[in-house]
Amino acid sequence: MSYQGKFRVWRGDDSGGGLEDFTVEVNEGEVVLDIIHRLQATQAPDLAVRWNCKAGKCGSCSAEINGRPRLLCMTRMSIFQESETITVTPMRTFPIIRDLVTNVSFNYTKAREVPSFAPPKDLAPGEYRMQQVDVERSQEFRKCIECFLCQNTCHVVRDHEENKEAFSGPRFLMRVAELEMHPLDTADRVDQAQDEHGLGLCNITKCCSEVCPEHIHITDNALIPMKERVADRKYDPIVWLGNKLFRRS
Known part of the structure; x- marks a missing residue:
């Protein structure tokens, strides 16, 4: 027919x-x-x-x-x-x-700005061990096919060209969150997400999740948990006092 x-x-x-x-x-x-x-x-x-x-x-x-x-x-x-x-x-x-x-080269530029997985220096390849629950926690993020529909629909860059330099977009903030959740990653991704990738510009409207063809819950499972970690470190008065008293970075 x-x-x-x-x-x-x-x-x-x-x-x-x-x-x-x-x-x-x-x-x-x-x-x-x-x-x-x-x-x-x-x-x-x-x-x-x-x-x-x-x-x-x-x-x-x-x-x-x-x-x-x-x-x-x-x-x-x-x-x-x-x-x-x-x-x-x-x-x-x-x-x-x-x-x-x-021309989607903007996305590849942002991808190169995310430091790669940084395992402990005393672990050799083949010695990595992690619990299944930790594997499952970020498993959905690895389904990303990099169609960049989430990047396209995110109004932070869609409606504000001037934000592109400071904001990496949901796809790469999700990548930062995935690495932060990895129990063997030693890099500090929290400050990096806020200061270098513009996490604070995201106002969690969930439009990125709505258009994802792989049905990844980008906002709920990656961006919001990352925002909570940033808030704990930068704005929680108890954490701030502990850092001052014990000279933690």
């Missing part, structure tokens, strides 16, 4: 562009990426779109569908009405390269 679907797709580059209307065949069981590929094959061979696995695991085909950040390959056409006009636009937070492709 098929029908003629109505689409509005953003076309252009860093110098400008706009939405163009298309009518494309839609077949049962298809996802939005299928329609974009059919559009390339039949009407717009120069349409630029980034994709790779078409299985929701590479994170390449991130875009905005009817204004909501989504993966093109995981958004089924069956969730829309046949009479509905579906708008497909590039991620708004990042600079346009062409059509649906954006």
Whole structure:
């Protein structure tokens, strides 16, 4: 069973562009990426779109569908009405390269700013031991496919370009939290999260969790616990007094 679907797709580059209307065949069981590929094959061979696995695991085909950040390959056409006009636009937070492709190098810059896992110096590779409960605590964070939809929807950078230098975004604050939770990591991630990655700018609206295709509870399980640790260290008067009395850093 098929029908003629109505689409509005953003076309252009860093110098400008706009939405163009298309009518494309839609077949049962298809996802939005299928329609974009059919559009390339039949009407717009120069349409630029980034994709790779078409299985929701590479994170390449991130875009905005009817204004909501989504993966093109995981958004089924069956969730829309046949009479509905579906708008497909590039991620708004990042600079346009062409059509649906954006420059996400901001995220790789922030990734390099997170120091890697720092195990105790007296432990050799193969000697690491940790309890299963500690493994499970941060296991969900390792499901991240780095689609950067959480980065795109976070209004701290989406609506305030000036924050990009000081704020790493939910994906990399989650990485800092994951390392802080690791019982064998010796680096001090608490001050780092606040002072270098801008944790204080996050006001926990949970929009990052809402768009995560892996259903990671970024805010509840990573960002809020990290904020609590920062608050304990920097603002708890008992902790402050203990640090002064016992000269703890």
